[in-house]
Amino acid sequence: GQNIDQPTEMTATEGAIVQINCTYQTSGFNGLFWYQQHAGEAPTFLSYNVLDGLEEKGRFSSFLSRSKGYSYLLLKELQMKDSASYLCAVRDQNYQLIWGAGTKLIIKP
Amino acid sequence: GAVVSQHPSWVICKSGTSVKIECRSLDFQATTMFWYRQFPKQSLMLMATSNEGSKATYEQGVEKDKFLINHASLTLSTLTVTSAHPEDSSFYICSAPPERLSGANVLTFGAGSRLTVL
Numbered sequence: 032g033q034n035i036d037q038p039t040e041m042t043a044t045e046g047a048i049v050q051i052n053c054t055y056q057t058s059g060f061n062g063l064f065w066y067q068q069h070a071g072e073a074p075t076f077l078s079y080n081v082l083d084g085l086e087e088k089g090r091f092s093s094f095l096s097r098s099k100g101y102s103y104l105l106l107k108e109l110q111m112k113d114s115a116s117y118l119c120a121v122r123d124q125n126y127q128l129i130w131g132a133g134t135k136l137i138i139k140p
Numbered sequence: 141g142a143v144v145s146q147h148p149s150w151v152i153c154k155s156g157t158s159v160k161i162e163c164r165s166l167d168f169q170a171t172t173m174f175w176y177r178q179f180p181k182q183s184l185m186l187m188a189t190s191n192e193g194s195k196a197t198y199e200q201g202v203e204k205d206k207f208l209i210n211h212a213s214l215t216l217s218t219l220t221v222t223s224a225h226p227e228d229s230s231f232y233i234c235s236a237p238p239e240r241l242s243g244a245n246v247l248t249f250g251a252g253s254r255l256t257v258l
Binding site: 035039064071072073074075076079118120127128130131132133135 | 146183185249254
């Protein structure tokens with residue numbers, strides 16, 4: 032079966048750096064997405080990786096290793112507003128999106 | 141970018157009643173929309189793909205007679221939860237066809253509808 036694994040919850044301090052990992056086993060691979068979802072709201076797009084390596088976008092970066100079935104989202108200079116769930120999603124060989132359960136990130140002052 | 145309007149944002153209904161959720165594409169046409177359901181602390185689960193002018197495509201395990209989808213125009217798709225039961229209480233989210241962002245086809249989501257069935 033297809034599976035996306037990410038930690039359920041993480042805690043970090045304002046101003047610090049946090050890395051959220053995602054591992055996947057899917058039928059084929061056509062890209063990996065990271066979305067941010069605040070409580071009670073819809074997900075919003077953060078980043079996309081289809082080739083190995085690091086994609087940087089401001090305070091957020093996302094890394095992909097296809098051979099390891101692994102990605103991480105790196106958040107720098109954490110702000111209180113970054114408290115949210117972060118969803119990892121992989122597009123499989125049929126271009127269907129497979130979603131992880133999300134990692135709830137708690138930022139403490 | 142693409143904007144998807146979804147309402148109501150939240151609804152409370154009695155068991156056995158029906159609830160309709162609307163999803164509109166603003167300033168663009170959508171021949172396809174996707175309906176997701178999300179239970180607390182769980183993944184987004186695709187329920188069905190809504191196709192303008194034709195029948196929706198339902199995912200395995202989703203009852204098409206319970207979750208009625210209508211996509212009558214290029215800007216509106218509706219999901220009706222019929223004879224709702226407490227176990228149908230969930231967060232329902234629609235999404236538009238992908239737009240090109242950062243080199244990828246990215247889904248744009250509506251704001252979601254929180255359904256509580258008493």
